[in-house]
Amino acid sequence: MYSPEDTEMASTAGTLDSPVKQIQIEGMVVLKIIKHYQEEGQGSEVVQGVLLGLVVEDRLEITNCFPFPQHTEDDADFDEVQYQMEMMRSLRHVNIDHLHVGWYQSTYYGSFVSRALLDSQFSYQHAIEESVVLIYDPIKTGQGSLSLKAYRLTPKLMEICKEKDFTPEGLKKANIGFEHMFEEVPIVIRNSHLINVLMWELEDKSTVADKHELLNLSSSNHLEKSLQLLMDRVDDMSQDIVKFNTYSRNLSKQQQQKHQYLQRRQQENAQRQSRGEPQLPEEDINKMFKPPQPPPRMDTLLIAGQVNNYCQNVKEFTSQNLGKLFMAEALQGHN
C-alpha cells in the first residue's frame, strides 16, 4: 500500500552491511501506533512504545507493538523495564510474537535527531542487534500521506558510542559525518486480508473532505514552524562553532608556547653542553601545558543531522506544494 521513498532506499541500501536489510510491518502495528498518538500525543509531546517481531533471513518482520504508558511525576517509582517484561510475558501467554525488536517514537515536525534517541537506540542495538527505531510523523500523516521511517545506527557510530570518544580527534579518526550516523531501512507494509477489508470499510466511511486533505494548498503555517525550528538549531550550531573556534584558538596558542619553550630549552642545553655543564633535567611537558578540554562534538553532529533532516522535510514539503500549486493553476486555467 505504502512504499517508502525509493530514492532513499537506493542510496542507503547499497551501503547496508547490517543484519537487517528490509523491514516488513504489519498494518496492525501501523494502526496501533497511529492510534497511540491520537490518544495520548499532543503538540510537541512524544509517544513511545515497544516493537515486537522476529527476524527472517535479512528481513525484520514487525508483527506487534505496545505503547509505553505515559507516566507523570507522581509515580516516579514506576518501573518501565518491569512493565515491559510483564507485557511481553502476557503476550507470550496468548501466543503472540514476543521478541523485542526495537521501539517507536512520534515526532514533531521531524525533530527527532537528539541525544536521547541516540542513547536509547544505542542501548537497544547494543543488546539486540537487529533492533530498529520507527519514527512516526503525525503531522505529515495528517496532511494526507503516512510518514513512517525506520532507522538504525550505522556500525561506525556504534563503535564510537561504544568507546564513548566524542572528541574532535575521535570523530575525525572515525571519519563520520552527520550523513553517516543513521541509516534508513526500507519499509514494506504488509496487510492481512482482514486488515484490507477494514481499510476498505474505513475508506467508504470517511468523508470526501478527509480524503482531499492531500490537496490542501496552504503552506505557510507548516513552513513557518519548520523554519522556526530550523533557526533554533542553526543558533545552537553557531554557538557550538564559536565554542570550537575558541578551543582551537587556545590550542594553537598553547602549541606555540610549547614550541617556544622547547626551543629555548634546546638552546639552553646547547649552551650548557658547550660549557661542559650537565643538561637541564627532563620535565614533563604535558604537565606544564595542560591542553584545553576539547568540546564534545557529538552534539554538533546531532544538530547537523537534525538540520539536515529539517532541510529534507522542507524540501519535500515545498516540492509537493509547488506541484499542488501548479496543478491548481492548471485547473484554474482550464476552467
Add this chain to the structure above:
Amino acid sequence: MSRFFATGSDSESEESSSADEITPKAPGTTLKQSLLLSDDEEDTKRVVRSAKDKRFEELTNLIKTIRNAMKIRDMAKCLEEFEQLCRAFLKSKNIVDKEGVPSFYIRLLADLEDYLNLLWEDKEGKKKMNKNNAKALSTLRQKIRKYNRDYETEITAYKENPQESADEEEEKEAGDSGSSSDSDDDDDDDDDGVSAKAFLKKKPESAPDASKFLKSSKGSGESSSSEDDDEGGWGSDPVGSGSESSDEDQGKSASLAVVFLKKTHESEKSADKKVSKRKKIKKEHLEEEPEEGEGEEVEGGWEKVKGGVCLVKEKPKMFAKGTEINIPVVVKKLNEILQARGKKGTDRAAQIELFNALAAITAENNLGQGILVKIKFNIIASLYDYNPNLAAFMKPDMWKKCLDCINELLDILFEDNNIFIGENIAEDSENLAISEQPFRVRGCILTLVERMDEEFTKIMQNTDPHSQEYVDNLKDEGKVCNIIDRLLDYLETKGSTEEICRVYLRRIMHTYYKFDYKTHRRSLGLPAESKSEQDQDESEGEDSAIIMDRLCKFIYAKDRTDRIRTCAILCHIYHHALHSRWYQARDLMLMSHLQDNIQHADPPVQILYNRTMVQLGICAFRQGMIKDAHNALLDIQSSGRAKELLGQGLLMRNMQERNAEQEKIEKRRQVPFHMHINLELLECVYLVSAMLLEIPYMAAHEFDARRRMISKQFHHQLRVGERQPLLGPPESMREHVVAASKAMKMGDWRTCHSFIINEKMNSKVWDLFPETQRVREMLVRKIQEESLRTYLFTYSSVYDSISMHTLSEMFQLEIPTVHSIISKMIINEELMASLDQPTQTVVMHRTEPTSLQNMALQLAEKLGSLVENNERVFDLKQGVYGGYFNRDQKGSYQQKHGGYQRGGYRNQNQNNY
C-alpha cells in the same frame, strides 16, 4: 618606688603639703602628687612631723633600697635609685644646709663607690652581667665619682672612722622607726616647727573637707587680710575671665592642692612669724601666689555661675549688690553666662532663662537697643544649642520661642536704623552704648534665620505626616515664610549681595513647590472665589511666577557660589514645570547643562534635580509631549528606586549595605512630606507614556529580530501581567495600564480608554492634576491616535485598501487627523501604502514581507553568521597563509552573503521607518 610612695603617703601632714608645694616643679613627680592627693582626701588622720624628719626618712628609705639592690647586684635598680636619692637630697638642701650632710648619706656614698670599684675590677663578674646591668654600672660609676668629689672631705673622714658613723646611723634609724608619728626628741633645734605643727594640727582636722575648708579659709581671710577679700568676693575681678582657659588644664587636683596651699599660707599668717626657716618657706609660697590666686579665681568663677542660677529665681538679685546697672556690667554678665555655654554641667534650659532675665533687666533699665540685640542673638543661639545632637529636633515650645524671638529681633532691627550687625564685626569693636554713633553688634541674623529654616525642616521630617500634629506644624510654615520675607526686606536695604542671594534662595525654596492656585484661577478667567479676607489678601499678592523670576534672575546675575545658582535654576525649572510652562522649563533645563554634571553635586542638590526632572516629565505629559515625558522620567523610574532618589523615603535594604550611621544621614536628607511628589502618579504617568510609545513600536517591529525595548520597566509589567494564572478585572494602577496595553495591541481604543480613564484611575491618579479635564482629553486623543497606528501596523497586511472614513469612524477621529497620521506614517516609511485622494482610501502596497518571508530572512541572516563562524574555524586550521583558492572562495562567499544582508537590511529599514 612603691615603698617610697607608701611612706610618702603615710607621712601626711601640713608640713608635707607645704613641702609638696615645691614638688610640682620637680620633673616626673606629678604622679606622686596625684597619689598623695588622693590619699589626702581619704586620710583624715594626719601625722605631723618635722620637715627634717620627713626628708631624712625619705633619704634613708632610698638608701635602704640601694643597699638591697647592691646586695643582689642589680645595677640598673641601683642607678635608678641613686638618681632619685640625689634628687631627694637636693630637695632637702635647706635642711642639710643647716644640719650638715647627714652621716648616713656620706656612708652610703662611700660604700657605693667602694662597691662599684670592686665590681669594676671584677672582670669576670662584669662579663656575666647582662647588658642592662653592665651599662648601668658604668654610668653609675662615673656619676658617683663626679658626685663624690663634692663630699670628698666627709667621705675621707668617714673612711677614717667608719665605726662611729655607723653607730650614729643605727641610732638614727632606730629613732626614725620609733617615732614615726612624732619626732620631737630626735630634733632639738626644731622647737618652732613643733609649735607651728601643734597649731596646724587643730585646723585641718576640724575641716577635712576641701570645699568646706575653702569656705572657712575664706571666712577667716575676710576678717584678716584684704588680699583674701578680693579672692572670696563676687568675682568681678578682672582675672576671673582670663583664668577661664587655665581652669581645664589644671584640673581639680591642682585646685585642690592650691586649696591646701592657701590654707597653710593663711595659717602661717596668723601664726608667729619668728622662725627664719618658716620664713623661707613662706617666701616660696609668696612666689607661688600668682598661680595660687589664679586657681582660686577659677574656683570662684565656677561658683559664680551656680550662684547666678539660684539667683535667677529671685530676679532682682541678679546684680545683687545694688550696683548701678550699666552697659559694661550687663556685657560682663552676658559674657559670664556665655562662658558656661557648651560645658558639660551647664543647664541649658537655665541658661536660656538667664538670658531672658538679662534681656528683661536690660529693657527695664533702658540700656538701649544695641545691648538688647546682642542679648537676643545669644538667646536664639542658645535655643539652637539646646539640643545636643544634630538629629534631634526642637520641641514645640522651644520652636515657638525661637520664632517669637527672631520676630522681636527683626522688629528691633526694623525700628532702629542705627544698628549695624554683622558677623565680621569684632567683639571689641562693638558699640553697644547709646551714643551718637550707630550701634555695632556682632552677629548674623541671616545665619540665624537659615538655621531656623533648617530646624523647621527637621521638625517636619520628624513629625508623622498623617497626624494632626503635622498639620499644626505646617501652619508654622507661614510664619517661617513671613520671617524670611521680613529678613529679605531688611537685607535688601542693608545686606551684601551674597547675603541677599542666600536669603533669596531661602525664599525660593519656600516657593517653588507650591502650586499657585489663584494665578491659575485667574488665568482661567474664573473669578477668585475668596472665602475669607485672608484669601483676598493673598490673591492680591504678586504672582509666584513673577517673584520666582525676579529672585532667580537676581541670583543668576549676582551669585558667586555655584551651589546657590544651581539650586535656584532647579527650583525655577520646577516652578515652571509645576505651572505647565513646559517650554520655559525645558529651555532652562537645556541651557543650564545641569544634566552633564549633576552627578558631581552633593546629595541634597541631586535630590532636588531628581525632583525637578520628575516634575518636568509630568509637565510634559500634561502637555501631551509623551516622548519627552518618557525620556524625563526614564532615569528615575528605570532604577526602581524612585522613592529613594526623590528623597521621599528609605528603601528596605540589608543592614550590610547601610549601617546605622548612614541611615541617619540619609534620613536627614529626606524631603518633608508636604513637598512630596506622588509616586503612584509618577509611575502611572511613566507607564502610560511608555504604553503610548511602546505598543505601536512593538506592532511595527513584530518580526524584527533585533528589536529593542523602549522601556524595560513597561515590558516587565507586561510580563508580570502575562504570568498571572487568572486574569481578573484590574485592581491596581499597574494592572489597569497592562490591561489597557493589551487592548491597545489589538487596536481596540475603546477598551483601552475605559481601562485608563475610569473612576478608580481618576481617584488614584488623574484627579491629582490641576487641570484634570484637559489632561484626560489629551489622553483620550493620544490613545485614539496611537491605537490607529497600532491597528494599521498590525492589520495592514490584511487589507488591500481601507477607507479613511471607516478608520475615522472606528477611532472617532476627524478625517483630517486620520489623514495626517497616515500621511506621516507613509512619509516615515512605516506604512507601505499610498493615499487615493478621490476615494479617500488608503491603498496598501503589500510590500511588507509576510511572516514566512520574514522568517526566511532571519534564517538567512543566521546562516550568514553561522558560515562566518565556520570560516573562522577554517582560517585557524589552515593558518593565515591558507591556500589561495580558499581565500578566493571565501571572498566570493562573502559577496553573496553581503547580498543577503543587504536584502535583509532593506527590509528592516522599511520596517523601521
